[in-house]
Amino acid sequence: MVNLDDIKKEAHRILKEKKVKYIIGYTQGANGFPAVPVFIKNPEDADNLVWNPACIHNLTRFLRDEKKRRAREKHPDNRPVGIIVKGCDSRAINVLLQEKYIAREDVFVLGVSCEDTGVVDEKKLAKKLKGKKALCFDWDENRNLVVTTEDGKSTINADEVLAERCLECPAQSPVVYDILFGDKVKLSPEDRFKSVEKIENLSQKERWAFWKEQFDKCIRCYACRSVCPMCYCDECVVDTISFAVTADTTAEEKAQKIKWIDKSPVTSETYIYHMIRAIHLAGRCIDCGECERVCPLDIPIRFLNKKLEKEAKKLFDYEVGFDPDQLSLVSSFRDEDPEDFIR
Amino acid sequence: MKKRTGVFVCHCGINIAGTVDVKKVADKLSKHDGVAHSEDYVYMCSDPGQNLITDAIKEKKLDSIVVSCCSPTLHEKTFRNAAKAGGINEFQSEIANIREQCSWVHKDKEKATVKAEKITRSAVERVNKNESLEPISIPVTRRAMVIGGGIAGIQAALDMANTGFEVVLVERSPSIGGHMIQLSETFPTLDCSQCILSPKMVEVSKHENIKLLTYSEVQEVSGYVGNFKVKIKKNPTFVDPEKCTLCDECTKVCPVLTSNEFDLGLTGRRAIYMPFPQAIPATFTLDDKHCPGLLPIACGKCADVCDPGAIDYDQKPEIVEEEVGTIVVATGFDLYGKEEMAEYGYGKYADVLDGLQFERLCSASGPTQGEVLRPSDHKVPKEVVFIQCSGSRDPEQHCAYCSKICCMYTAKHAMLYKHHVHDGQAYIFYIDIRSGGKGYEEFVQRAVEEDGVVYLRGKVSKIFEDKGKIRVWGVDTLSGKDIEIDADMVVLAQAMRPSKDADKLAKLLKIALDKDGFLQEAHPKLRPIESVTAGMFLAGAAQAPKDIPEAVAQASGAAAKAVAILSQERLFHSPQVAKSFPDLCTGCGMCVDVCPYDALSLKDGKVVVTEVLCEGCGTCSATCLRAAIEVKNITPLQIYEMINASLGG
Amino acid sequence: MAEEFEPKIVAFLCKWCSSAGSDLAGVSRMQYPSNVVPITVMCSGSVSPLYILNAFNKGADGVLVSGCHPGDCHYIKGNYYARRRIALVKELLEYSGLEPERFQMSWVSAAEGTKYTEIIKDFVKILKPLGPQEKLRRSQ
């Protein structure tokens, strides 16, 4: 079992010893669920850290901000950043390493094992609690969630409230870390791709009906992009102008900006946006499910990424985020790659 | 800012105009954004047609042109030159292929016209975003390398050296000369092989422009046409040629006896030896595989008797690095092993020889000083059976191809045999006689008529030893009769195959092999001398089975090709290469991984392009997630515009 | 009377094999429907998924990507990367509800004019009953 005090102790130690610049972790949110990211600089604040089933966020997203910050500063403090990661998040670290976006010495990884559970799906829990506010909760040893609300304790079986991605997670404990909390486990769920098959089994017309309805909800707030640890491009296809623009960029170069997608939130444009997003995450998405969680309109974006995760595994035997030294999915090939779809 | 583009629609007689309303296309395009001039003409590629273009460029102040005509593979150059002549950059010219990809494949005039329009519009959109480019110029290292010191390599080296360029000739064995120096006489003139080759060998050794590296092997090749860097491993001979006086004392005391490669095992040699009397360089070599002397205190006899003290057991292999602008590969051939021939006794029988062994047997400098004697008992063979196509033309078990020279040398062998053994009888089993070549057919006739060689059309099914004879079972397919001959000697015309380790070398050089393992020419008809890699040329039997004249011809051809490169101060490389955008690059290195030419590398976390290595395939740009790299003049923006134009209307 | 639906096809052809192959079809005067507008690229490996999506977005009813046969790539291995990339795009598009028939890939060598002709003929035949592609098409 993970012991929060161990985490706090270690956090306190590395901050005190000035090993790290600050620690990215979780703390209690204003209205209970979920937890919220916190950035701890002073050893004494280490006490504010929490570890519970509400620690949903993939904090590696914030490494991008740190990198940008360092780029801006004249005399940056280049000490590593302490970061708390779950199994899925740790694989994001591996991908960032693989893509040379960060160096291993940039981060001090405090890995926390989800052991045989994971994080709670906010919406599932809300349904269970029928609008009541969860005051505190944690897993017991029988994979039950013990929740306390204003009217007392109740226990819910993990499978009923776990985030779907956790039920399909291939690595519940971190694959890269400087220190590990909790037990190392590697459950391989009998079906990692259930959510994908649900849609695959629909007919082409049904699939389209399904996705059209989903895409038409999209308001292009780009939260899915903004929250994704892999979406770190300086310029995104959806941005109207390029951040690469500098004082000496010529008018011609500015004119080179291609409008792959219009700003109008209409089916075609939104469809293209989500396709491009999924393709760009092929072989890079580690299924932390953040994109789907943050969507204010509950678009099951994760299904798109998960599909490509499945194909990468099925067609190319490619697993994401376990080996920081492997070639990326689209910059490698095998002679035996399938080509039955090619005429 | 849109450009001022000129559009020129070609009728190509009726080839295009027959199915495409060229006037309409020209008229429609004249209204396309950025088109300042648009016209049609019956033959754009004709001089008047080209003048039309150059004039229009000048009069209408065009800064780019699109020619709607045949495939760019045909006239791209023509119209780029026309653009140049008009005073604009050649890369401001694009071709819209409305013949092969439109008029020729459609009948419906209306539809074909619409399509021709779209194709042209998309070319206009492309050229609109074309950069003016200048070919990338690369300084040339004006030296050449020849790999392989057989007749082809020698010829190529001499030809290049004689044009005044320095040549590095690399040979794997201790002496140059290759297989030709092993031959006795050569068809169809029967002149002595060594007599015609050794002068060339001497010339090589004396030539001021030739740097000879024998007993050496290529280990590493880097760079590109005009600027290759080659690492060569020089194996130790343990003998200093400067000091060695060729007194030959050492061989007398050497206790080791091993089989002599030069005589193909028909004789033996010492561990310290000179491959053959005319060897170049003329010096001894101590073969460390057999010499015990290299082990401390083991032997050392040769060193003791060597007054000049030329022998140095402590010699180590050294790595020589050579910079050259071009490379000629002449690694030659080996014979297909007798041991492969189940039907002919796996080469177990002493009196079953292959062609080269028989050459040695006939050679005045050979084991028997030119007397034809059976290796087993040194008796004069009275009946000799020659078997052609041994291992050739046999896709099931051996080589599918025809080794080409066997018909001729077998005829020669039979003839030579008769000249040595007047009362002997020569039989030749053959499938076909292929005697194409100057004086070749006559030569074969001479063998039959003057020397009474018996030609039997058919294959030999089996040979085996029986009471000191070699029994040959065959069939004469002309008479249909089974034939059994008790021969004293059998000579197998073994197939020619690429020399040992040619494939490894090809890998180092990044040049392809064909299905049989011979070096692949760039084009079977039009570029038979070039390899697929720019700046590397092929000579001799390394490319395909050849006889001496062919090998020499190709060698001179390769030399000429190589000199064509060396005679230039600088080479020019297409400027349509990758271009990176550091501001967008995050240094993930995916493009570096996919580049087939190692043209990309990371420097301080950003990708950089080595333009001379880039062939402009664009795989990097499709791989990049951040649009941080693209190929000039076929950028994503241009494709984007082309897509839009192709779909409009 | 309504005239028959004519699908619009964009074909990305690699310069060395497929484009040459379609040239050969021309030289041999083979006949195929005029629905396809070819865009010649250097290598199938240079075809970005964005091109494919953009073609559909700008009204293509079908998209074809064609390159050299495995092993024949003029650039040694570009088509292997294409094969992998396109496989992913194809899976994704089908999964998200696009008719699978609308997006195809083929290997066409410089000698395969006939094959190119057949591919285009069949493609048009398959696309006609599907009608116009509206899903990714920018129209509203």
Add this chain to the structure above:
Amino acid sequence: MQKILTKKSFPKWVANLATYQIYAPVEKDDLWSYEIVTADEITTDYPNTVLSPKKITFPQREFFLEFSQNDDGIPGVTELLPEEKESVIFGVRPCDAKGVSHMDKVFGGDFEDAYYWKRRNQVTLVGLSCNTPPSPNCFCTSVDGSPHSTDGLDVLLTDIGDRFFVQTFTKKGDRIINASKGLFTAPKPKDKTDVEKVHKDAVKAMPRSLKDTKKIPPKLKDLFEANLWDEEAMSCIQCGICTYLCPTCHCFDINDEITSHSPLEGKRVRTWDNCQFPDFTMHSSGHNPRPDKASRLRQRIMHKFQYFVEKYKNFQCIGCGRCISKCPVGIDIIQVLEKVRDHV
């Protein structure tokens, strides 16, 4: 005027508004949103919709004009105004209505935005006072609002058991009542006392609050350079949720969107834009006056609680709590404002 409408006759009333397009909150997959409905789909028990009625009065995308180029390359342009269609939106939360009224100020005044008003004038807002808070993050009372505020509404309904207490404040409001005079009766004293009680209780039920908001605008003036913004923005991911969901955010972008390139066809389109997006303030020179998320978060707060207040004497924020509920990283505007208020 003040009236009483029994819940029984409510559907009849809606039915009588056949000439109008009727909008009301409906639920699909746990999400509530304003959609075109029929009388029987309208309910009084619903949480905050994801998007406020802003999506109707100021749609995320609207056309300005249509352009094209004929065969001879001659361009043509036609103006596109919103379609003629009167509509009534039922179940508008008082805070959201206030949002609309704030937006009226922005698009009205010295310069009137023709497109906005063409649409706005055709919309009648029928509010429903919040007897129970529709969101755990409601705090309208802290920003000069209330669960039964009337600002921006044409009509306000209050659920008092088996009947609605109906108040109208505009001609538009009167019109839709008068359309079905017979259904409405004059309120009795009991009705009035009931309403007052319901309204009082609603205020008490307010789940969240922010004290001394008055102190905030002057305080903000001096905090432009404060590093408080850096700390608050650390966890911001720069998505557009808070602003797109905000009933009062009104920034927009105008683009020419091309549907066909040859011949050229397309529309000039206005779409929502978002001050939290990095490219929002990007200059073509490459200079970005709001280069980091701190400055963007500051902008959101400053705009709502200082700039707007200076110009219109009102908080722009109407306390609906959407930005709090939906923020992916739990940035809580109330907590931020408290830090601002108590900043020393």
